[in-house]
Amino acid sequence: MKNGVLLINLGSPDSTKVEDVRKYLREFLMDPMVLDTPYLVRKFVVEFAILPKRPAASAEAYESIWWDEGSPLIVLSKRLKNKVSAKVEIPVALGMRYQNPSIQAALQELHDQGVTNVLVIPLYPQYTMSSTETVVLRTNEIQQKYFKNMNLTFLNSFYNRPDYIEVLAENIKSQLPEKFDKLLFSYHGIPERHDNKAKAKAKKYPNANIKTYRDQCFETTELVRQAMGLEKDQVQVSFQSRLGKDPWIKPYTDFVLKDFPQEGVKNLAVVAPAFVSDCLETLEEIAIGYKELYLESGGENYTYIPCLNESEAWVDVLVKWIEGWNKNEA
Numbered sequence: 001m002k003n004g005v006l007l008i009n010l011g012s013p014d015s016t017k018v019e020d021v022r023k024y025l026r027e028f029l030m031d032p033m034v035l036d037t038p039y040l041v042r043k044f045v046v047e048f049a050i051l052p053k054r055p056a057a058s059a060e061a062y063e064s065i066w067w068d069e070g071s072p073l074i075v076l077s078k079r080l081k082n083k084v085s086a087k088v089e090i091p092v093a094l095g096m097r098y099q100n101p102s103i104q105a106a107l108q109e110l111h112d113q114g115v116t117n118v119l120v121i122p123l124y125p126q127y128t129m130s131s132t133e134t135v136v137l138r139t140n141e142i143q144q145k146y147f148k149n150m151n152l153t154f155l156n157s158f159y160n161r162p163d164y165i166e167v168l169a170e171n172i173k174s175q176l177p178e179k180f181d182k183l184l185f186s187y188h189g190i191p192e193r194h195d196n197k198a199k200a201k202a203k204k205y206p207n208a209n210i211k212t213y214r215d216q217c218f219e220t221t222e223l224v225r226q227a228m229g230l231e232k233d234q235v236q237v238s239f240q241s242r243l244g245k246d247p248w249i250k251p252y253t254d255f256v257l258k259d260f261p262q263e264g265v266k267n268l269a270v271v272a273p274a275f276v277s278d279c280l281e282t283l284e285e286i287a288i289g290y291k292e293l294y295l296e297s298g299g300e301n302y303t304y305i306p307c308l309n310e311s312e313a314w315v316d317v318l319v320k321w322i323e324g325w326n327k328n329e330a
């Protein structure tokens, strides 16, 4: 048995061309773990309600944050993978849930190096069906189809691991302005229905320690707050990026931001701990869009605090988790 590691992130379009964005959105939104309606309803909604217009708008948004080397999410994930790889003795590969580099290509890379035992790390701190669960399902599907001799172990979530909390708290502290009225933790939202499914599961299996995504987000925030030594009224949680007409988990980031100045919050810092790498949702939505909204609503100072990305302390935490697993498996 030879051990190896597969890091998985969400993925981006191959380029900012509208056709590439359409292809990406089609793969993403046709995933039943993301749009959880019956197939024909999903197909209809995606093809006729979303794909005619959204790709052009999304392409423009991607255009505003794209780097010379490519999508920030992909570039930052590759840099993270390279840094982790340089510090561990076993092979490390990187795959994306949607588009490229694919999970299949990443497993092939490990396979070609003789790896049979893989620790899969989905780069999502909080577990939910549209983040970690879909990665687990897809990676297992590919393993079953093409890599039958491989054994997979998943690191399912790390939203409350002390070393992750510590590194997140330090990352925020080092970039927090001296004067701030509120530190907003803006997490990627999900439809309420998704959290209700987790609630039903938790009720059915009371000993399985199942927590809703929303509860995990609140727990991350509370642990970081304590680690930073902040008062309860210095932090707030909200959820961003909603899509469609269904209710999503609340409170909504845009509503909270609009109300803050009237409530006396004039100096705001925002962090996005649903993401470990900066991406469209942070660089465009939070750092550009929400900043505009806040300032237009009467806010005075707005600071976006970048994700953990490729920071040495975060690399070291991943290395520690990998080494711990590798030792146990030896």
Ligand SMILES: C=CC1=C(C)c2cc3[nH]c(cc4nc(cc5[nH]c(cc1n2)c(C)c5CCC(=O)O)C(CCC(=O)O)=C4C)c(C)c3C=C
Residues within 6 Å of the ligand: 010, 011, 012, 013, 025, 028, 034, 035, 054, 058, 071, 073, 124, 128, 130, 131, 188, 189, 190, 191, 213, 241, 243, 274, 275, 278, 279, 280, 281
């Ligand atoms: C039903 C729709 C969506 C759910 C549920 C959802 C959950 C979810 N997403 C992330 C992480 C990311 N999402 C990103 C972009 C993005 N998300 C959706 C929709 C849902 N996400 C769309 C349609 C898009 C594409 C962009 C757009 O057109 O608005 C990204 C950024 C990708 C990038 O290339 O930078 C990330 C990252 C999580 C963690 C999550 C559940 C918790």
Ligand SMILES: [Fe+2]
Residues within 6 Å of the ligand: 188, 241
């Ligand atoms: Fe998303």
Ligand SMILES: [Fe+2]
Residues within 6 Å of the ligand: 241, 280, 281, 285
């Ligand atoms: Fe968005």
